[in-house]
Amino acid sequence: MTATKSNNPGRGPLTGIGSALRSIFKFLVSVRLTITVLSLIAATSVLGSLIKQGGTEEEYLALYPEKTYHFIKLFGFDDAYHSTWFYFLMVLFAVNLASCTIRRIARRKKGSGDAGMPDIKGLVAAGSGFSAPSMHKEEITRRIAGRYRKKTILDGGTLYEKGSLSRHGATLIHASILVILVGGFIGLVAGFKGFMVMHVGETGEKALLRDGKNTHVPLGFKIKCKDFRISFYPGGEPKEYVSTVEILDASDRTVMERQIRVNEPLSYKGVRLYQASYGKTNRFEFLVNGKKVLLGEQEVYSEGKTPFMVARFAPEVHNFGPGVMIAYLEEGQKPKTAWLLANVEKMRSGRIPGAVISLERIEEEYYTGLEISRDPGVPAVLFGFALMLFGLYVNFFISHNRIYVVDNGDSLNVAGFASRNKEGFREELKAFKEGLT
């Protein structure tokens, strides 16, 4: 860069830009911005909890007048927590919090170093300390050192300290919020959330996202449902449901076999599989020209000359019990249908071109619903949680105490400060000279 010099635009505009930048920075670190942004986040959340989220157009029109619906749509209130401006608020909040935190740390650095001796005599006079004859110095400092760290030797005295971490409590809390936001952001950018439905025996390798666009995300491995069990309480409520699954690698080798229960997900290669739901479907056992064939609803059997499928299932057909309507397709013709009834001997089988089909059994079969997610931000979020609780604890429940011991030759002055629990501190000071005569 040789043009540096000629690019220098002179002082006037530079200070203009400089002061503009400075006022932007001032705005970004201001507590006023914090209050505004937090209030807006809270207000959006209120709206989001009152207005139905992620519904379809019909659902909204059933709930609200059309004008209101257009308004909701226009501002993205139908998906408030994922709307552009909610993200904007979050980013603004993060920037605000980050700049506040950085400024606090910088100020701490500048103002650190111990400010020297406070007015010990004044503290003693105010009741935050005491005087004792010098001969007790050893015993008193021994007692103090039992609970306090000796910090520094200042001009004319010694400083003992305890709980100095609590000065950093607010910084820890603020930093933890940033860590959580970063974790959330990572999850948003690099993660996904979807689900998968499987019958026993089926294998899946893609999760279906709930974005209404039928997007499938490959897992990078295959998962096979080996078993699904459900048990009920005597009252009929579900007690436990468990899927037994196998993870298969690219060459179909079994890598692991596990059970997935509610509250006990399976984690493999950064993807987590949760037992989320279950359901029942019917499976139909047919004899097709004497060969046993098992079909689900809408599943096409196409081995014979004429493909057919179970188009509909009815639990009760004109009081004759359960039955299915099969649909079959002869070449060059429109699909035709026929009813087969499971419990009526004469109506159990039918003839379609090229095959005799009979409906042998209808079985209810459970399928398992797995929630599938990948969220590389989770470790950061969990770390942020721990950091926040630690920071809150340190900030609110630990007192930063300082005790100064000054030797005046014939007498000793002991006095100090506490950031919290001042009465407790005075009691503690008193105890240091108790029993000394």
Place this chain on the structure above:
Amino acid sequence: MISQHTVLGAATILYVLLFFLHALYFALRKDRVMAAMWYVLYAAFAVHSAGIALRWAESYRLGIGHAPLSNYYESLIFFSWSISLLLVTMRKRLSYPVITFIATALSLFLIAYASLSPSVQKGIQPLIPALQSNWLHVHVITCFLAYAAFVISFVAGGLYFIRSKGIVPSGEILEEINYRSIIIGFFMLSSGILTGAVWAHYAWGSYWSWDPKETWSLITWIVYALFLHARFVRGWKGRRMAALSVIGFACVIMTYFGVNFFLSGLHSYAT
């Protein structure tokens, strides 16, 4: 075997007695009455705890053993118990007749509502699989301790506007009580939200899903965070802080009751 309902009924009667003891104190202003009040409060707390323990034991006899923290009835009983717990453990700081009066009256209201309202299911229900987690205990306990602390803060904040000399403690004392309850409440609420998020992560595969109860607890948390900043960064005091604690408590009410009645979501089993 005495049933849990009998024992909780006895606790309710003790809370009624506390109500009348306070009334008696306000009429006579005799310290002896307050001394007796504290004994009865300890007794009520002990009986209340025994009732909860019996319900716990009974769930095991029914073969569906779980801590009594899982439905609306149990949460009301536990809420009421948490308020008494705070009174008993912070006796030194909260020993003001108006404060114990309002707080025990709220305990009474909650336990009486739980047992008398026909819309509250009182039976012991089996736990659905999603609730079978140790996180349930930490989550519920921290949340209700937070709510109880916010009750105390609300009482102190509300009393700040009623400066009747003699009964109501001084503004300084009320501010101190208010602030202390809020830091306990804020710590517990944060723990409650975070343990809830960790649990959701294990049970549903997502630590935050903007379900109405989650959302309202976040709103509540933000309001109290604003409270703490107003005090520490802006140096707010007095009426404005008292007003903020009333607003914060309105959010608590919405989080606990409102969401169950007006909105639906993952937590709706709690009704």
